[in-house]
Amino acid sequence: xxxxxxxxxxxxxxxxxxxxxxxxxxxxxxxxxxxxxxxxxxxxxxxxxxxxxxxxxxxxxxxxxxxxxxxxxxxxxxxxxxxxxxxxxxxxxxxxxxxxxxxxxxxxxxxxxxxxxxxxxxxxxxxxxxxxxxxxxxxxxxxxxxxxxxxxxxxxxxxxxxxxxxxxxxxxxxxxxxxxxxxxxxxxxxxxxxxxxxxxxxxxxxxxxxxxxxxxxxxxxxxxxxxxxxxxxxxxxxxxxxxxxxxxxxxxxxxxxxxxxxxxxxxxxxxxxxxxxxxxxxxxxxxxxxxxxxxxxxxxxxxxxxxxxxxxxxxxxxxxxxxxxxxxxxxxxxxxxxxxxxxxxxxxxxxxxxxxxxxxxxxxxxxxxxxxxxxxxxxxxxxxxxxxxxxxxxxxxxxxxxxxxxxxxxxxxxxxxxxxxxxxxxxxxxxxxxxxxxxxxxxxxxxxxxxxxxxxxxxxxxxxxxxxxxxxx
Numbered sequence: 221x222x223x224x225x226x227x228x229x230x231x232x233x234x235x236x237x238x239x240x241x242x243x244x245x246x247x248x249x250x251x252x253x254x255x256x257x258x259x260x261x262x263x264x265x266x267x268x269x270x271x272x273x274x275x276x277x278x279x280x281x282x283x284x285x286x287x288x289x290x291x292x293x294x295x296x297x298x299x300x301x302x303x304x305x306x307x308x309x310x311x312x313x314x315x316x317x318x319x320x321x322x323x324x325x326x327x328x329x330x331x332x333x334x335x336x337x338x339x340x341x342x343x344x345x346x347x348x349x350x351x352x353x354x355x356x357x358x359x360x361x362x363x364x365x366x367x368x369x370x371x372x373x374x375x376x377x378x379x380x381x382x383x384x385x386x387x388x389x390x391x392x393x394x395x396x397x398x399x400x401x402x403x404x405x406x407x408x409x410x411x412x413x414x415x416x417x418x419x420x421x422x423x424x425x426x427x428x429x430x431x432x433x434x435x436x437x438x439x440x441x442x443x444x445x446x447x448x449x450x451x452x453x454x455x456x457x458x459x460x461x462x463x464x465x466x467x468x469x470x471x472x473x474x475x476x477x478x479x480x481x482x483x484x485x486x487x488x489x490x491x492x493x494x495x496x497x498x499x500x501x502x503x504x505x506x507x508x509x510x511x512x513x514x515x516x517x518x519x520x521x522x523x524x525x526x527x528x529x530x531x532x533x534x535x536x537x538x539x540x541x542x543x544x545x546x547x548x549x550x551x552x553x554x555x556x557x558x559x560x561x562x563x564x565x566x567x568x569x570x571x572x573x574x575x576x577x578x579x580x581x582x583x584x585x586x587x588x589x590x591x592x593x594x595x596x597x598x599x600x601x602x603x604x605x606x607x608x609x610x611x612x613x614x615x616x617x618x619x620x621x622x623x624x625x626x627x628x629x630x631x632x633x634x635x636x637x638x639x640x641x642x643x644x645x646x647x648x649x650x651x652x653x654x655x656x657x658x659x660x661x662x663x664x665x666x667x668x669x670x671x672x673x674x675x676x677x678x679x680x681x682x683x684x685x686x687x688x689x690x691x692x693x
């Protein structure tokens with residue numbers, strides 16, 4: 221038995237030996253010290269030391285890897301930047317990890333077609349910078365932009381702060397290349413916007429979290445770059461006022477709304493007053509806080525937002541507000557919203573729910589959740605922050621640190637979500653953490669169809685085993 225616990229002469233050891241011979245020393249890591257950091261992602265779920273970490277540099281190498289693993293019945297967990305929050309990149313027992321970190325780089329930027337072709341392991345921020353250098357923009361944006369990879373964002377159908385204007389990642393993928401469990405390569409990297417030539421097969425892989433195939437390259441749809449924007453923070457009496465602001469903003473600014481982010485008082489008080497994560501831009505305590513960012517129009521965008529605020533203030537929809545007058549002030553306002561990524565240490569043991577409901581019902585759902593948690597002694601507090609325009613709230617619930625508390629809280633919140641016909645994950649993915657709850661958002665018929673697709677494309681169940689579809693859903 222070797223250092224990773226692989227029995228000599230077993231199918232696992234034979235597979236790792238073949239993989240090492242095929243990939244060479246740069247393409248495979250086998251020591252426990254090297255493999256340890258690839259066991260888990262940012263979800264808090266602890267993975268198991270993988271048999272090996274594979275680092276292919278080409279689609280052909282990925283194909284060879286999957287042929288070898290299929291022959292030896294060895295599971296494969298695809299990994300990008302390991303920034304996921306649902307355990308989709310965590311390694312279960314007896315698998316190899318396939319990291320796309322060496323499959324990185326921009327292959328082409330086509331300004332006329334407004335497309336960018338890239339390897340799956342390219343960081344999101346690198347893609348954004350390449351698009352801006354061409355005078356264009358890649359609209360998908362998340363807080364982990366510097367580490368998250370394009371392949372990971374495609375596999376999870378990442379959302380973020382620009383969904384209201386540009387949609388989820390799915391809306392920005394024109395072409396895709398993926399490798400199936402048997403090593404077959406499905407490649408359609410065209411730039412055609414209008415193509416009704418049969419099934420749109422790339423949609424199978426977008427959001428499937430590496431369970432149907434491993435994404436290797438992608439053609440991304442870019443959009444025009446907005447060189448000037450305006451950002452304001454509004455203090456409101458409640459969430460209902462935020463919906464009034466959204467309706468008024470859509471009437472006034474239309475598709476120029478870039479972001480429309482909401483913060484409940486519990487979140488605001490925690491990051492601005494109970495901790496030093498952010499400075500409060502407005503004084504006093506209010507019932508809701510709203511960040512709105514718009515593209516510049518024919519008039520001055522700052523003046524437009526000022527006039528918008530004045531109208532809402534006159535109508536008693538808004539109680540207070542501040543308009544960013546410089547890049548530094550814009551960063552300070554965004555700092556309040558993005559502090560959600562830094563609360564872990566100060567908030568203690570907690571569950572991060574990534575919930576989606578109808579935007580019109582979001583406020584009432586959160587009120588209902590608060591009312592239920594008020595009667596639960598194991599709950600130590602709750603924070604709410606999210607994307608008001610698309611009905612996605614990040615409900616972060618602190619508890620006493622026990623497994624019993626986690627179980628009870630999840631049963632209550634996901635049970636409530638089922639009553640409201642919501643999504644157990646809006647943008648973080650199912651992964652392994654939420655696989656047991658998928659039936660709260662999907663019917664038995666939908667789950668049966670998902671299982672048939674999985675069985676057809678991955679009959680041995682080797683691609684990201686245990687992710688998305690659990691044995692007990």
